[in-house]
Amino acid sequence: MEMNPAKRVEIIIEAPMESRLTDAIERAGVTGYTILPVLGGSGRSGRWSREGQVSRAGGMVAITCIIRPERLDELLESAFEVVERHIGVVSVTDCQVLRAERF
Amino acid sequence: MVETVLGLAAQNLVSPIILFFALGLVAALVRSDLSVPEAAAKTLSIYLLFAIGFKGGVSVSAHGIDGTLILSLIAGTILSFALPFLAFALLRVMTRLSVVDAAAVAGHYGSISIVTFVAATSVLESQGITSEGYLVAVAAVMEAPAILSALWIVAKYSGNGSAKAREKDTQGLWREILLNGSIVLLVGSFLIGFLTGKDGLKEIESFIVSPFKGVLCLFLLDMGLVAGRGLRASAHQMRPGLISFGILMPVLGSAAGLAAASLIGLSTGGTVLLMTLSASASYIAVPAAMRVALPEANPSIYLTMSLGITFPFNLTLGIPFYLSIAQAVGD
Numbered sequence: 409m410e411m412n413p414a415k416r417v418e419i420i421i422e423a424p425m426e427s428r429l430t431d432a433i434e435r436a437g438v439t440g441y442t443i444l445p446v447l448g449g450s451g452r453s454g455r456w457s458r459e460g461q462v463s464r465a466g467g468m469v470a471i472t473c474i475i476r477p478e479r480l481d482e483l484l485e486s487a488f489e490v491v492e493r494h495i496g497v498v499s500v501t502d503c504q505v506l507r508a509e510r511f
Numbered sequence: 512m513v514e515t516v517l518g519l520a521a522q523n524l525v526s527p528i529i530l531f532f533a534l535g536l537v538a539a540l541v542r543s544d545l546s547v548p549e550a551a552a553k554t555l556s557i558y559l560l561f562a563i564g565f566k567g568g569v570s571v572s573a574h575g576i577d578g579t580l581i582l583s584l585i586a587g588t589i590l591s592f593a594l595p596f597l598a599f600a601l602l603r604v605m606t607r608l609s610v611v612d613a614a615a616v617a618g619h620y621g622s623i624s625i626v627t628f629v630a631a632t633s634v635l636e637s638q639g640i641t642s643e644g645y646l647v648a649v650a651a652v653m654e655a656p657a658i659l660s661a662l663w664i665v666a667k668y669s670g671n672g673s674a675k676a677r678e679k680d681t682q683g684l685w686r687e688i689l690l691n692g693s694i695v696l697l698v699g700s701f702l703i704g705f706l707t708g709k710d711g712l713k714e715i716e717s718f719i720v721s722p723f724k725g726v727l728c729l730f731l732l733d734m735g736l737v738a739g740r741g742l743r744a745s746a747h748q749m750r751p752g753l754i755s756f757g758i759l760m761p762v763l764g765s766a767a768g769l770a771a772a773s774l775i776g777l778s779t780g781g782t783v784l785l786m787t788l789s790a791s792a793s794y795i796a797v798p799a800a801m802r803v804a805l806p807e808a809n810p811s812i813y814l815t816m817s818l819g820i821t822f823p824f825n826l827t828l829g830i831p832f833y834l835s836i837a838q839a840v841g842d
Contacts, residue, residue, distance in 0.1 A: 422802050424799045424800075424802045424803045425802070425803060466798070466810070493806045494806045495806070
């Protein structure tokens with residue numbers, strides 16, 4: 409199997425910002441991403457849980473996309489315009505993919 | 512007068528809806544694992560919005576549209592715009608909150624809590640008091656203007672945050688607020704109720720009338736759990752000034768609602784509902800808007816205040832108090 413290097417970008421952000429972030433990702437030319445619900449966790453603001461949140465305002469989502477390394481800077485710049493003022497975690501991991509033409 | 516308020520409050524306190532809210536609150540405070548699944552809570556809220564909107568529409572179709580409807584919508588809009596300024600001024604005097612936090616909290620107090628409104632209609636029904644059905648539409652128009660006031664206060668009094676970044680964040684925000692699911696469902700159900708009238712109600716009466724209070728009990732059980740968890744998590748931030756504000760502001764808001772209702776000439780029931788709307792604080796639409804537009808504001812302060820202090824106050828003592836005042840003024 410031929411493996412190809414890629415970058416896996418994961419952004420955890422407040423649920424109300426989800427559509428703004430996906431719009432920013434698409435503006436950077438990235439059309440493939442996955443959105444996952446976040447059950448809960450702990451951070452600088454203490455522990456929190458999705459259970460018992462009265463509205464989407466208290467929840468978080470995780471948006472993951474896998475891209476070619478050369479597209480990373482453009483994606484991060486676009487995403488960071490949205491993430492900058494908000495609670496969130498941005499991480500980039502090296503990974504390998506099959507079928508490189510899809511990324 | 513005081514006896515009437517206390518009598519009504521006592522009656523209200525032993526109603527199933529309040530006791531279920533109390534059960535949720537206590538369960539959360541003693542760290543019980545009782546919880547209402549997220550999807551179930553969402554379903555319950557959809558049911559309540561659909562039922563209250565539809566019944567409001569039917570009521571308007573039965574009684575017809577008059578000038579007070581337009582005046583009530585205008586009054587609701589003005590109240591929603593104006594109350595955050597009063598709230599902000601009070602917060603700056605009573606608490607040590609920053610401008611951004613105070614503005615965010617103030618925005619919540621200009622907007623409304625639809626569940627408090629639903630609870631007030633339930634109390635009116637149990638007392639056999641009728642009200643103007645179009646107050647549902649007034650509730651819908653009161654949701655958003657307060658957010659605009661809060662953002663204006665921040666722009667005027669705070670140097671925090673770059674204006675450009677805030678402008679970017681608020682792009683599309685108004686569409687989201689005005690077309691949020693709660694408002695669409697409430698107004699849509701209201702219009703459907705208005706169009707189909709009593710015949711439409713007859714077709715679905717067994718679904719939206721009899722089970723209504725039972726569903727409200729379950730929903731308030733969940734609200735009690737959420738409020739209790741919020742209080743437990745943020746109790747350390749609740750200073751006396753904030754707690755006092757959380758009780759004083761709804762009383763002042765209700766007074767503004769009473770003044771508006773008297774000017775318009777609403778019935779006793781309508782007056783109670785406008786007072787309740789003016790007294791209530793948002794904990795669904797405004798927090799979401801604030802997370803987008805004012806991310807630097809502390810959500811645990813405004814959510815705990817609106818849901819942990821003002822909501823229980825309105826539910827237990829506020830609504831009976833507003834009802835007694837409205838009856839005293841009406842007599």
